[in-house]
Amino acid sequence: MAIIDLYLSRLNHNLGVIRSKLQPKTKIIGVVKANAYGQGVVPIAQNLIEQGIDYLAVAYASEGIALRSAGIDCPIMVFYPQKETFAALLQHCLEPVLYSRQTWFAFMDCVERQRIPKYPVHIKFNTGLNRIGFSWEDREWLLEQLQHNKLQVESIYSHLAASEEVRPHIPTEKQGEYFQKIRSFFLPHYPNTVFHLLNTSGVFNYPEWQWDAVRIGIGLYGFANRKSWDQQLKPIARLHAPISQIHSVDKGAYVGYNQGWKASRPSQIATLPIGHADGIGREFGLGKGRVIIHGQLLPIIGNVCMDLVMVDVTDCNCAEGDSAIFFDADHTLNEWAEVGGTIPYELLTRLSPRITRVIHP
C-alpha cells in the first residue's frame, strides 16, 4: 500500500526556522486546516502543542470539532466559519473569525441565546485580497458593536495576496500600510488585542510586519514558495508505494485505460497502488509524472487510474515489492507541482486520507 512517512523532527526543525525569524514575544498560530495540508492532522497538532504552539487554526468548524474529539484542548481559531455551524462551534469552544456584518449578527444571536459572556472571536479585515473580511468603512460600526462588550476580540488580522513576490511589490506594500491604519485605529481602544498579517512567505519576506502573531501553514510542512526559503526548511512527508506487479509486454502492446501508452519495444511495466483518488491526478499520466525506483527517475505511463498507476521500468532492475518514491525531503514536490501546473499546497492537500500515514519521531 502507499505510505506517507511523516517525520516530526523535520516539523520541529521548520518550527525552529520560523521562530528564528520572529521576536520572542511573537505568537505562532499553527495552521492545520485541510488535514494539516493533507499530512494527517491529529499527530501534527499534538506535536505542535508539545512544541508550545500558541494557537491552532482550521478553515471550517468540522475540522475544529475533529480536533476536539481527538482530545486537543488548545485555543482553535476557525478562519471561515459558516452560520449553520455557529452553535456547534460554541459547543466545542472553537473561536470563530467574524468577517462581515451578517456573520457578526448571526454569531451575536447565537451567543445571546446561550447567554455566554465575552466569547472569544477574531476579526478579519480585507486589505486587498478581496476575498473575505470587513472593510475600512466598517471600523466605526465595529467599534460601536465591540463596546457592547458581548464578545471578546482576541485578534484582528488580514491576509496578504502575494506575500512571496520579490520586494519591492507595490500591492503588498499597500496592504501592509492599510493594515497598519486598521491597527492604529483599534489599538488605543483594545491594547491587548493580537494583531497579525503574515503567513509563511510573509515571515520570510516582511519580518518587520510580524506584530503580535503570525499564521504559519505551508512552512510547517517544509515549503515557503521560493527556492532560497524552501532550502531552509525540510518537507516533513515522504510519499512512496511498493510495486504491486510487473508485466512483460510485447512491442505494440497498449497499457492502461483508453490505450494511453503503446510499447515501442518489448517492455517491463510496474503497477503501483496509488491513483487519482489518492491525489496523483490525471495530469501526471502520459509520461509527465516521474517516480524514483532504486535511484532511477522513471515515467508514469498511460492514463492515471483511480487506484493505480503504471510505470515503465524496462531500463530498471527492480522487482515486485520494491519501493517507488514520489517525493521526499529534497523538495521533489516542487517538480511535481511544476509538471502538474499547480503549487505544493494543492498537491499536499489532495493526498487522500486512505493513504497510510506512518509517524516517525
Ligand SMILES: *Cc1c(COP(=O)(O)O)cnc(C)c1O
Ligand atoms: C491558510 C491560511 C494561512 C496559512 O498560509 P501559509 O501560506 O500556508 O503559511 C494563513 N492565513 C489564512 C487566513 C489562511 O487561510
